[in-house]
Amino acid sequence: MYKPSVTTYTPHSSVSNPLAMLVQMFRDLARSRDLGWRLAVRDIQAQYRQAYLGVIWAFIAPLSTTITWLFLNGTGIISVGETELPYPVYIITGTILWSIMIDAMNAPLQQTNAARDMLAKLNFPREGILLSGLYQVLFNSGIKLIILICALLVLGITPGWGLLLFPLGILSLVLVGTVIGLLITPIGMLYTDIGRAVPLFMNFVMYLTPVVFPMPKEGWVATLFQINPMTPIILTARDWLTGFPPDYLMYFLGVNAVALFLLILAWSAYRLAMPILIERMSS
Amino acid sequence: MTDSLIQVEGLSKKFCRSLKRSLWYGLHDIGSELRGGQRNNTNELRAEEFWSVKDISFEVNRGDCLALIGPNGAGKSTLLRMLNGLIKPDQGQITMRGRINALIALGAGFNPVLTGKENVYVNGSVLGFTKKEIDEKYETIVEFSELRDFMDTPVRNYSSGMNVRLGFAVAAQMEPDVLLLDEVLAVGDAGFRAKCFNTIMDIMQHAAVIFVSHSMPQIARVASKVLVMEHGRCILQTSDVGKAMETYYSTFTQCEAQQQISGNGKSTPRWIRLEDLSGNQINKVAFAAPFNVSCGLAIDPGIKEYRVQLDIRSREQQLVLQFSSEMDGVAFNKTGDVVVKVGINAMRLSPGQYVMNLFVADAQTHEVLLAFRECLSFEVTGNIVGYAPVSQSGDWTLEPAR
Numbered sequence: 001m002y003k004p005s006v007t008t009y010t011p012h013s014s015v016s017n018p019l020a021m022l023v024q025m026f027r028d029l030a031r032s033r034d035l036g037w038r039l040a041v042r043d044i045q046a047q048y049r050q051a052y053l054g055v056i057w058a059f060i061a062p063l064s065t066t067i068t069w070l071f072l073n074g075t076g077i078i079s080v081g082e083t084e085l086p087y088p089v090y091i092i093t094g095t096i097l098w099s100i101m102i103d104a105m106n107a108p109l110q111q112t113n114a115a116r117d118m119l120a121k122l123n124f125p126r127e128g129i130l131l132s133g134l135y136q137v138l139f140n141s142g143i144k145l146i147i148l149i150c151a152l153l154v155l156g157i158t159p160g161w162g163l164l165l166f167p168l169g170i171l172s173l174v175l176v177g178t179v180i181g182l183l184i185t186p187i188g189m190l191y192t193d194i195g196r197a198v199p200l201f202m203n204f205v206m207y208l209t210p211v212v213f214p215m216p217k218e219g220w221v222a223t224l225f226q227i228n229p230m231t232p233i234i235l236t237a238r239d240w241l242t243g244f245p246p247d248y249l250m251y252f253l254g255v256n257a258v259a260l261f262l263l264i265l266a267w268s269a270y271r272l273a274m275p276i277l278i279e280r281m282s283s
Numbered sequence: 284m285t286d287s288l289i290q291v292e293g294l295s296k297k298f299c300r301s302l303k304r305s306l307w308y309g310l311h312d313i314g315s316e317l318r319g320g321q322r323n324n325t326n327e328l329r330a331e332e333f334w335s336v337k338d339i340s341f342e343v344n345r346g347d348c349l350a351l352i353g354p355n356g357a358g359k360s361t362l363l364r365m366l367n368g369l370i371k372p373d374q375g376q377i378t379m380r381g382r383i384n385a386l387i388a389l390g391a392g393f394n395p396v397l398t399g400k401e402n403v404y405v406n407g408s409v410l411g412f413t414k415k416e417i418d419e420k421y422e423t424i425v426e427f428s429e430l431r432d433f434m435d436t437p438v439r440n441y442s443s444g445m446n447v448r449l450g451f452a453v454a455a456q457m458e459p460d461v462l463l464l465d466e467v468l469a470v471g472d473a474g475f476r477a478k479c480f481n482t483i484m485d486i487m488q489h490a491a492v493i494f495v496s497h498s499m500p501q502i503a504r505v506a507s508k509v510l511v512m513e514h515g516r517c518i519l520q521t522s523d524v525g526k527a528m529e530t531y532y533s534t535f536t537q538c539e540a541q542q543q544i545s546g547n548g549k550s551t552p553r554w555i556r557l558e559d560l561s562g563n564q565i566n567k568v569a570f571a572a573p574f575n576v577s578c579g580l581a582i583d584p585g586i587k588e589y590r591v592q593l594d595i596r597s598r599e600q601q602l603v604l605q606f607s608s609e610m611d612g613v614a615f616n617k618t619g620d621v622v623v624k625v626g627i628n629a630m631r632l633s634p635g636q637y638v639m640n641l642f643v644a645d646a647q648t649h650e651v652l653l654a655f656r657e658c659l660s661f662e663v664t665g666n667i668v669g670y671a672p673v674s675q676s677g678d679w680t681l682e683p684a685r
Binding site: 005006007008009010011013015016034035038039042043045046049050115117118119120121122123124128186187190191268269272273275276277278279280 | 305316317366367368370371373378380382394397405411413
């Protein structure tokens with residue numbers, strides 16, 4: 001017999017029943033797969049239909065960073081320490097991997113902002129927006145990686161068996177980026193300051209991560225580099241890609257475990273904050 | 284069997300007037316939401332807050348339609364957004380059974396660069412259809428929207444009316460148990476509007492409907508119950524639609540006619556008033572009761588012959604009735620100060636507020652000597668509900684069938 005579903009809305013927070021909330025979260029996630037895919041396809045199609053250079057835009061930014069640093073290092077303005085990899089390979093892998101993390105970090109706030117209109121008027125599983133962002137990040141990363149691997153082959157680097165683990169490295173970059181992005185989204189939707197401050201801050205963090213130059217060997221800066229949770233994520237992904245054994249595997253696994261846990265928290269926070277954010281959007 | 288699909292009990296919601304504070308409270312609310320506590324002592328208003336919706340309770344059964352009416356800012360849309368689950372109530376509870384759909388934002392998620400067809404799929408997903416469902420309904424959608432030739436055109440080349448058509452065509456495929464409607468019927472051209480209306484009427488028969496509109500004729504046609512809101516509170520809940528409209532109109536400050544005079548100046552108004560049959564000034568007319576309109580005019584001596592016309596508009600600025608001396612075959616030729624009087628036997632306008640316009644035109648050149656807009660406002664009283672603005676009386680007979 002047809003038993004209609006019952007929907008109830010009360011002022012109480014659903015945190016008071018965490019288990020039910022988790023079940024609901026995963027149910028909504030499953031329900032929004034179709035929507036997430038559809039929205040991602042829409043955005044990707046629209047993006048490429050309006051641009052001649054299309055795919056190229058995905059790696060122009062990391063490419064320009066690479067060229068800048070090659071120039072700085074080559075002219076001796078800044079002297080970068082010895083790297084095990086040829087320096088151009090070091091920068092290009094670093095910047096592309098870093099840009100994947102940054103893309104993942106920007107996605108939740110960007111996507112939520114872009115969907116304001118829909119959010120304020122329609123009730124659909126909000127996870128669809130996050131999924132759509134995730135799919136787009138993965139799509140763009142795929143393109144960047146294809147280019148990156150071609151570039152490596154040209155530069156004479158043959159990835160070893162570690163390449164099989166490399167997708168894990170990418171997933172962990174996306175995971176860490178998404179967690180940070182999700183955590184700042186609720187506040188970022190209220191105050192635009194967040195959207196401006198975070199990229200600046202991350203720019204700073206980039207220089208504390210072995211992205212464009214290698215880890216300092218000693219001093220308090222070296223310690224800072226080693227504590228920085230981005231370090232193992234970038235290094236491990238790069239090692240897997242270029243055929244070196246990863247040095248920071250344990251720390252890498254630890255950071256990912258914490259990130260997974262934070263993901264659940266950030267995701268719940270996003271859901272719980274949404275009605276309050278929508279209250280403050282125009283209808 | 285009554286099949287109660289929507290139950291709302293003691294629903295309240297507060298809003299904040301100042302943006303800065305509202306954002307700050309938002310931060311607090313997110314905090315307490317995460318801690319799992321109830322939001323800020325929910326009975327108290329913080330500085331600069333007010334009740335946008337306060338203590339609303341109602342119930343809607345399957346097949347019933349509850350209309351929400353009230354002046355702008357009465358809290359109707361807030362209430363609808365709570366029902367739609369977009370924002371959380373501060374007090375009270377909403378319980379709904381079955382599939383809930385809202386016809387509020389047509390064409391949500393449309394991307395202007397993509398073609399109509401692609402956008403149908405996007406919009407469908409947002410409304411909760413699976414790809415398979417949209418595949419099945421695609422033909423119907425195209426048929427309904429009457430945009431077959433444009434399905435491969437980017438939506439940004441659509442006119443706004445076409446956009447709405449396509450959006451409605453997708454939304455019309457929903458089969459909800461609970462339907463929330465917000466002023467969507469005012470879209471598209473007349474032909475399409477009628478089509479939309481009929482579709483919604485079809486859906487309504489099997490659903491519990493909540494309907495927000497400012498169009499009283501629409502409400503009179505579809506609503507089985509009306510809830511009149513003002514300043515967030517329910518001031519009347521009734522199934523007597525006529526009474527509800529009267530209450531709704533009473534929420535406006537008595538409409539002072541916004542008198543406006545134009546024309547070529549060869550006629551100027553001295554005064555105008557409604558009179559009962561003994562000549563006393565009135566501003567209320569009972570339904571179908573006789574009365575006179577009397578008007579003092581100054582007419583330029585150069586005018587040979589002139590005609591007078593009165594027309595009547597509803598509060599929604601809809602032209603509902605006219606009295607024309609020309610149609611009655613009457614023209615006047617006396618100039619100087621005159622008093623024009625027209626006796627009206629039985630004006631069968633639906634009860635409500637109306638305004639009157641007066642026009643004087645040269646009968647030969649048709650030049651407008653005087654256009655006196657909103658020269659007076661008046662009320663028609665009565666206990667009947669008119670679904671149309673005017674009810675004409677007819678001779679009713681009954682014969683046995685042969």
